Amino acid sequence: MPPARKRTVKRRANAARTRPRASRTLRVGAAARARTWYLESYAADSGSLWRLPLLDFPVSVGRRPASGLSLLSPLISQDHAEILLDGRALTVRDLGSTNGTFINGARIDNGRPATLKQGDVLHFANAEFLIGCLAPGESGASLRTQTAIHHQLPRQLVERARRLNTLLRQRAVESTLQPIVSLSSGAVFGYELLGRGTSDGLPKTPGALFELAATLGVAGELSRLFRTVGTPRLRDLPGRPVLFFNTHPAELEKPGLIDSLHALRDELPNERITLEIHEQAATHPGIIHELRRALGALDMQLAYDDFGAGHSRINELIEVPPDYLKFDETLIRDIDRAPAAKRKLLRALVHLCRESGIQTLAEGVETEREAQSLRELGFDLAQGYRYGKPRPVSKSSAGRHGTRRRSARTRPRR
Numbered sequence: 001m002p003p004a005r006k007r008t009v010k011r012r013a014n015a016a017r018t019r020p021r022a023s024r025t026l027r028v029g030a031a032a033r034a035r036t037w038y039l040e041s042y043a044a045d046s047g048s049l050w051r052l053p054l055l056d057f058p059v060s061v062g063r064r065p066a067s068g069l070s071l072l073s074p075l076i077s078q079d080h081a082e083i084l085l086d087g088r089a090l091t092v093r094d095l096g097s098t099n100g101t102f103i104n105g106a107r108i109d110n111g112r113p114a115t116l117k118q119g120d121v122l123h124f125a126n127a128e129f130l131i132g133c134l135a136p137g138e139s140g141a142s143l144r145t146q147t148a149i150h151h152q153l154p155r156q157l158v159e160r161a162r163r164l165n166t167l168l169r170q171r172a173v174e175s176t177l178q179p180i181v182s183l184s185s186g187a188v189f190g191y192e193l194l195g196r197g198t199s200d201g202l203p204k205t206p207g208a209l210f211e212l213a214a215t216l217g218v219a220g221e222l223s224r225l226f227r228t229v230g231t232p233r234l235r236d237l238p239g240r241p242v243l244f245f246n247t248h249p250a251e252l253e254k255p256g257l258i259d260s261l262h263a264l265r266d267e268l269p270n271e272r273i274t275l276e277i278h279e280q281a282a283t284h285p286g287i288i289h290e291l292r293r294a295l296g297a298l299d300m301q302l303a304y305d306d307f308g309a310g311h312s313r314i315n316e317l318i319e320v321p322p323d324y325l326k327f328d329e330t331l332i333r334d335i336d337r338a339p340a341a342k343r344k345l346l347r348a349l350v351h352l353c354r355e356s357g358i359q360t361l362a363e364g365v366e367t368e369r370e371a372q373s374l375r376e377l378g379f380d381l382a383q384g385y386r387y388g389k390p391r392p393v394s395k396s397s398a399g400r401h402g403t404r405r406r407s408a409r410t411r412p413r414r
Contacts, residue, residue, distance in 0.1 A: 035088060035133055035134070036053060036054075036055075036133065036134040037053075037054040037085075037090050037131070037132070037133050038051045038052055038053045038054060038132045038133070038134070039051065039052045039054065039069070039122070039129040039130070039131065039132070040052075040129060040130040040131075040132050041127075041128065041129045041130070051132065052069065054083060054085075054090075056068065057083070057084055057085040058082045058083060058084045058085075059082060059083040059084075060079070060082050061076075061080045061081040061082060061083065061124055062076060062077060062078050062079045062080040062081070062095075063076045063077065063078050063080070064078055064079065067079075068083075069083075071124060071127050073125060073126060073127060075098075075099045075125035075126050075127075076097070076099070076124055076125050076127065077095070077096075077097040077098050077099070077125075079095045079096075079097075080094070080095060080097040080101070080124050080125070081093060081094050081095055081097060081101045081124055082095060083116075084113060086113070089115055090115070090116040090117075090131070091113035091114060091115050091116060092108065092113065092114055092116055092122065093108075093111065093112065093113045093114070094108055094109070094110050094111065095110075095111070096110050096111070097110075097124070097125070098125075099125035099126075100123075100125065101122075101123065101124055102122070102123040103116065103120055103121070103122055103123075104120055104121050104162060104165040104166070104169070105121070105123075105162065105166075116131050117131065117217070117218070118131055118132060118133045118216065118217030118218065119131065119161050119164065119165065119213075119216030119217045119218045120161075120165065121161050121162045121165065130161055130216075132217070133217060159201075160201075160202065160212060160216075161216050163199060163201050163202050164202060164209075164212060164213060164216060164218065164222075165218075166199070167197060167199040167202060168218065168221055168222065168225060170199075171225060171229060172197065172198050172199040173195050173196065173197050173198060173199075173222075173225055173226060173229055174195065174196060174198055174229065174230070174392050174393070175193055175194070175195050175226065175229045175230025175231075175233075175392070175393045176193075176194045176195065176196060176230075176390035176391055176392050176393065177191040177192070177193060177194070177230075177390060177391060177393055178191060178192045178194060178383060178388060178389065178390040178391075179191055179383070179387050179388045180192060180242070180244065180361065180381055180382070180383045180387075181381065181382055181383070181387050182380070182381060183362075183371065183374055183375050183379055183380060183381060183382050184375070184380075188239070188241060189241065189242060189381055190241040190242030190243060190244060190272075190274070191241055191242075191243055191244065192244040192246070192276075192383065192390075193226070193227065193230060193234075193243060193244065193245050193246070193393075194206060194226070194246070194390045195225075195226030195229065195230075196209075197209050206226070209222060210222060210223075210248065214248075214250065219248045219250040219251075220248055220250045220251040220254055220256065220257075222248070223246065223247055223248035223250070223251055224251070224256070224260045226246065227245050227246070227260065227264060228260075228263070228264070228267070230393035231264065231267045231268055232267070233393045234268060234271060234393070235267075235268060235270070235271070236270060236271075237271070240270075240271065240272055241272070242272045242273075242274055242301075243268070243271055243272065243273050243274065244274045244276055244303060244324075245264065245273065245274070245275055245276065246276045246305070247275060247276060247277055247278070248278070249278050252277075252287050252291070257291075258291075258294050261275065261294065261295070261298055261300065262298065265298045265299070265300070272301075273298075273299075273300045273301070274300065274301040274302065274303050274323065274324060275291075275295060275300055275301070275302055275303065276303045276304075276305040276326070277291070277302065277303070277304055277305060277322075278305050278306055279304055279305060279306050279307050279308075279316075279328075285316060285319045285320055288302075288316070288320045289319075289320055292320055301322075301323035301324065302320075302322040302323050302324075303322055303323060303324035303325070303326055303361075304316070304317075304322045304324070304325050304326065305326045306326065306328045306363075307325050307326060307327050307328055307331075308327055308328040308330060308331040314352075317352070317353070317356065317358070318356075321356050321357070321358055322358060323358065323359065324358065324359045324360075324361055324381075325353055325358050325359070325360055325361065326361045326362075326363055326383075327346075327349075327360065327361065327362050327363060327379075328363060328364075329363045329364025329384070330364075331346065332362045332363060332364050332365060332370065332374070332384075333364060333366075333370075334370070335370050335373045335374065335377075336367070336369040336370050336372070336373040338373075343373070343377065346377050347377050347378065350377055350378040350379060351378065354378065359380045359381060360378070360379045360380050360381065361379070361380065361381040361382065361383060362374050362379045362381070362382045362383070362384075363383050363384060364383075364384045365382045365383065365384035365385075365386045365387065366384050366385050366386050367386060368386065370386070371386055
């Protein structure tokens with residue numbers, strides 16, 4: 001990194017309290033602000049997955065035929081509950097029912113509104129529903145009753161939604177660290193903080209967990225949980241390595257990201273922090289400009305992740321240049337045997353980054369031959385099984401992460 005981009009920051013113990021506060025709101029388009037809520041349930045008698053749009057508030061729930069949601073079960077009270085919309089917040093209020101109203105298995109207080117969010121499991125006595133919200137631009141036609149192709153899918157979805165909400169409440173995940181090394185010296189430069197699930201009945205790998213969370217609309221909450229679980233163990237690491245924290249694209253579409261970054265900085269006042277943004281999210285320069293300003297106020301850096309995975313454009317590198325550009329493993333794999341044209345292209349991209357003061361990081365490096373080719377192409381940093389697998393923060397300190405060299409002839413088993 002050129003000297004002009006390097007800064008030495010001296011913080012005192014109270015730096016987190018005195019630091020200027022960045023704007024905590026990222027502006028999003030009108031389409032992202034529009035929300036259409038619905039209830040989703042499985043009708044066992046007809047084999048259908050059906051969705052009830054919530055349009056005219058308040059929506060009354062009860063055994064009366066005139067109720068907005070009329071439920072004929074004898075366990076449902078005549079006037080059981082009501083669903084309200086307060087601004088953009090969806091809430092539910094129990095009306096003194098005999099058998100109660102529950103959110104994610106917890107009974108709510110009689111008469112006191114409780115906030116609902118996408119993915120919540122809502123019970124009126126024994127009647128079970130999943131809270132849903134149309135994505136920006138999604139057609140209202142999806143709210144019509146649909147015949148279920150696999151009859152068990154909705155039941156599994158509701159059960160997984162319950163378990164995922166329990167995971168989020170109980171913080172049933174663990175953080176892992178994977179080393180990032182300097183290609184020139186082989187020394188540890190930093191660590192990427194990753195995560196995995198620890199809850200029975202749910203996937204353990206972050207990819208599968210995020211796929212489920214995105215379906216239920218809670219990918220942002222899961223992403224923030226991964227960032228926060230292991231942070232107390234990352235304070236005052238030897239050598240002050242750079243800590244790379246991930247985001248999910250959904251976080252840029254909803255409020256809360258900047259608040260979570262303030263909390264992260266307060267938790268780690270002395271650490272060098274870099275926030276990774278997926279390359280899909282980097283295609284919205286206006287939002288990234290605002291995020292860049294907020295990161296600057298918090299003395300954090302920016303990295304574009306998975307560059308080359310499918311939507312990368314040079315334009316974003318010019319409009320809002322990051323501090324680090326992480327090249328996707330699909331560009332790095334077998335680079336030592338790649339055609340000359342591919343190597344020439346990568347060399348040109350690395351040169352462009354160097355001229356712009358952007359450090360280049362190769363992901364998915366697994367062999368020494370790949371690492372040597374990356375050195376020849378001018379890459380600054382590398383990450384992958386060649387230098388170490390992700391290890392739980394709870395079982396090892398960053399200072400003991402090794403960069404054990406592997407054979408150039410064989411690849412580690414995944």
